[in-house]
Amino acid sequence: MLEVGRALSCENRLNLLMALTEGEATVSELVDYTGTSQPNVSNHLAVLRSVGLVASERSGRTVRYELASPEVGNLVKALMAVAEDRELTGRT
Amino acid sequence: MLEVGRALSCENRLNLLMALTEGEATVSELVDYTGTSQPNVSNHLAVLRSVGLVASERSGRTVRYELASPEVGNLVKALMAVAEDRELTGRT
DNA sequence: ATAAGATATCATCGGCGGATGATACGTGGT
DNA sequence: ACCACGTATCATCCGCCGATGATATCTTAT
Numbered sequence: 001m002l003e004v005g006r007a008l009s010c011e012n013r014l015n016l017l018m019a020l021t022e023g024e025a026t027v028s029e030l031v032d033y034t035g036t037s038q039p040n041v042s043n044h045l046a047v048l049r050s051v052g053l054v055a056s057e058r059s060g061r062t063v064r065y066e067l068a069s070p071e072v073g074n075l076v077k078a079l080m081a082v083a084e085d086r087e088l089t090g091r092t
Numbered sequence: 093m094l095e096v097g098r099a100l101s102c103e104n105r106l107n108l109l110m111a112l113t114e115g116e117a118t119v120s121e122l123v124d125y126t127g128t129s130q131p132n133v134s135n136h137l138a139v140l141r142s143v144g145l146v147a148s149e150r151s152g153r154t155v156r157y158e159l160a161s162p163e164v165g166n167l168v169k170a171l172m173a174v175a176e177d178r179e180l181t182g183r184t
Numbered sequence: 185a186t187a188a189g190a191t192a193t194c195a196t197c198g199g200c201g202g203a204t205g206a207t208a209c210g211t212g213g214t
Numbered sequence: 215a216c217c218a219c220g221t222a223t224c225a226t227c228c229g230c231c232g233a234t235g236a237t238a239t240c241t242t243a244t
Contacts, residue, residue, distance in 0.1 A: 052183040
C-alpha cells in the first residue's frame, strides 16, 4: 500500500498515469506528452511497473505501456475526482 | 492533484486515512492507532487537512477528525483495492 | 555487419519531506 | 487563578527521491 501511495507522489508519474487512463501509449508518445526527458520517463515508468500499476509490452522497436488493471484506472479516477472538487472548493 | 498524491506517499498518513475510513476519531485515538508520537500525528493530520482530505471539529478539549468527503473514502478504498491484488499477485 | 532509432540503466547531485524533541496554545476542572 | 490534559506548532537533522547526463541494450533496416 505504501509503495502504491509513493508511486502517486510525483507529478511526472501522475501525468503518465493520467495519459494511460486514455489508453495505451508508447514511451516516445509519453515523452512528448509529459514534456520531460526520455530517461526520466523511462525511470518513472520503471517505478510504476515495479509497483504493478502499469504493464509493458514490446512491439517492434517500441514499447507500449498500459494500466495494469481496471482497478488502477479506478484509483486514478478517484484521485482526479478528489483533486477536482478540491479546486472547486478553492482549496488550490 | 499532485498535492493529493503527495499526501498518500507516507505510511503514517495512509494509516490515518485508513483509520478514518472506519469513522471519525480523536487525535489521541489516532495516536494509539498509529503507534507514533502525538506531534507526528498532528503534523500529518495538518497536512491531510491542508490538502482537503480530512476535516476537523473541536469537541470539548479533544478534536475529532473525519474524511472530508465520500470521494476521499472512494480514493482510499481504490488504493486498498490496488494494493490488495498487488499482494495476491505476489508483487510484494 | 554496421548504423540508427527506441528504450533502459546507471551515477551523481541537490532539495524536499518526515521524525524527533521542545514548547506553545487552548480548554475544562477545581 | 491555576493546573492538567489534549492538541498544535516550531526548529533541527537526516535520509531518500527525482532530475540530469552519459551510456548500455535491443531492434530493425540497409
